[in-house]
Amino acid sequence: MFLIDDQNPSSIGAFGGDTYTPNLDRMAAEGMKFTRAYVSSSVCTPSRYSFLTGRFAGNSHSKLYLDAVGGKENQGLPNFNVALERDKMNVGNVLREAGYTTGFVGKFHLNSKLDFPEFYKGKGGWSDIPKDASPGPETSAQFKHNERWMRRYLNTLGFSWAKNVYPENIHSPYSMHNPEWTTVAALEFIEENRDRPFYLHLCSTLLHGPDGSWRKSMDHPLVTGEGQVESLPEVMTPRAELLQTIAEKGLDPDSHVAGEAWIDDSLGAILRKLKELGIDDNTLVVFAPDHGRDGKASVFSHGGCQVPMIMRWPNEIPAGLVCEELVQNIDLVPTFFELGEAKKPDSYRIDGQSLQPLFKTGTADTWRDHLYLEMGAARATVTKDWSYIAVRYTQEQIASIKKASLQNLPKSMSYIGRLGIGVRGADHPGFFDEDQLYHLKRDPKEMENLAGNRSSAGRLREMQSLMQQDLESIGRPFGEFIPGKNTTEPGQLNEQIDLVKQLEIKGKTVTVPNALRNESDASDESTDQSTGDDKAKRKAEREARRKTRQATRSNNQNDSEN
Incomplete structure (x- = not known):
């Protein structure tokens, strides 16, 4: 499972992107390309939770999540507040018990002091590194300590093996990407387990951050998740050579292409190792990002929850297959369990379904007709043609929003309660609307909200009915769909919705137009x-x-x- 960070389909050649991704393009040609793949949540932590468990992040029963939102009588607000649980109900542990050696490499982002307090105590406990720490031997030692700490943490969760792990996003003063560092650990794991069943969860830090940060990182080869190191492992194309190849292809090596080609080159090293060992025909390789780039922290399809996914397995998946079915990251773990003949505990909740029926032709007669998405206070139901979004705040959130200044209104009304990535979706006119309906074929970028159109009333009711079914299956309150202790009905924030739409929101900067400042005084x-x-x-x-x-x-x- 090659999981990367922040990627739109347009950054892969096989999906029509103007970039340089020869290994991904070959992987798609030799395997199956998914054109309607989704993640259930569009920020790192909840999405990665689903990749590791096969269930929605809103169904997390970690102490971290329960502390954040309360018990099941309260509405859930899944975002950065979930973690893997102590009960080891995750892919690494269940496949290990089924006879697989299970490995983890790269970015984790699911730690929890509430769930594992013993890991934060004593000499061997987590070392807090200040954001303004200076580079040097002492800081490198702290980074190395925390990397070893992560290995123990993942072993406790049930993984057989872990190495070169980033606890979260890359951290200053060593906040530079180094895919060679994660790739060399992945190759070591594959080499060690060439003669036995293995599962590898490989998580790159790319393509997180601004485009320019990828190219900038290529000039800093001695920075890893262990701090400063002495040398760069020779497991990928030399960086200067890769940049030269990009230029020779007629592309700009200082543009976004640099990072996209870099992550592709890491995949190429994995594929070459499998071929070298003679096990590539019988190894399923899955490539997917944890979410899109432009619509993070939303439940929009475009640039948010819809992602490029590719699978290659020559012995079982015909070359050049294209799957247009609605699939989701919650489907991967049940797929792996079925293929590995793993018996999960009876109490292990799985929300997805195995993708194996799609492997022969890319379609199945009984496949699902819609998906459920979740992000903080928002939920979405998606069919092949339509998307319905419901934004329902809790009583506590309503009270906070009504007290917020104009300057703070976007933050309090974002689905996850923050600016920056929390309001990336605000460039869509309907982002703050309580009910949103989009025709994905006519309006793929979801810019025209049809929820208020009389002609769309029937479709709106149909989509709300589908959402109702999913919410009932999940069994947790949400707005008026399933009333609970702190749920609210829509219609209480009409004034605030009108006001927030008049503000200029760019990242963490909110500008209140003079006309809006003066309007009340003039009145x-x-x-x-x-x-x-x-x-x-x-x-x-x-x-x-x-x-x-x-x-x-x-x-x-x-x-x-x-």
Whole structure:
């Protein structure tokens, strides 16, 4: 399982991208390309949880998640608040018990102090490294300590073997990508287990971060997850040679292509090793990212939950197969369990289904007709033609949103309660709408919300019915679909939705237009010629605006103090 970070289909040649990815293109030509593959959540932690367990992150029963959202009487808010549980119900442990040697390499991002408190105590416990730490022997020693700590952590979760592990995203002062470091560990694991059944969960740090960071990292070969090292393993194409090849192909080596070609070259090293050992025909290789780049922290298909996925297994999957069925990352673990003849514990919840019926022709008569997606306060139901999104905040979130200043409104209304990646989807006009309906074939980028159109009322009800079925299966409250202790009905934030749509939101910067700042003042100064009920209504509106301004000034003062 070759899992990478942040990738759109357009960054792979086999999916139509203008880039250099010869190994992925060959893998697609020799295997199966999935054109409608999705992850269930569009940020790292919940998506990676699903890749390792086969269940939705909202069904996590880790102490970390329960502490964040409460028990099952409360609405779930899956985001960075999930972790792998102590019960070892994950792919590494179950396949190990079935006779496989299971390995983990690369980025993890699912640690939990609440679930494994003993790992954070004493001399051997986790070492907190300040963000402003200076590079040098002492800091490198801390990085190395934490990498060894991660090996023990993964062994406790049930993996047989772990090496060259990043606990989370790359961390300053050594925040440079080094795919050679993860690749060399993967090759070591494959070599050691060439004569026995093995499962490898290989997670690159690429393509996380801005495009320029990938190219910049290529100039820093001595930085790894263990800090500074003495040399670079010679397991991939030399970086200068790869950049030269990109230029020879007529592409810009200083553009996004550098990172895309770099991760492709890492895959190429894996495929060559399997061929060298004579086991490539009978090894299933799966390539997929944890989510898209442009729509992180949303439940949009485009650039968010829809991802490029490729499988290669010459003995079982015909070459050049294209699968257009709706598949999801929760389907991979049950696939691996079926192929490995692994018996999972009766209490192990699986939300996905094995992909093996698709391996011969790319389709199956009884395959699913829709998918369920989740991200914080948002849920989505996706069919081949339509996507329905419901945004339902909890009572606590509603209270916070109503108190928020205009400046803080986007943060409080983002699905995961943060700016930056939390509002990447705000470039879609309907991102903050409580109900959204998109026709994916006519509007693949989901820019026209049809939920309010009378002509789409029947389709809206149909999609809501499908969501209701999935929510009932999950068994946790959500909005008015399944009322619970802290759920709310829609219609309470109409004013805030109208306001947030008028703000300019770019990353972590929120700009309040002058017209919006002045609107309430101008309204207060206008002469009210209305009589009776109209006067009372206008008076109430002015009072509401006055309170909003007062809250804005108060919050802005608090922001400046903080």
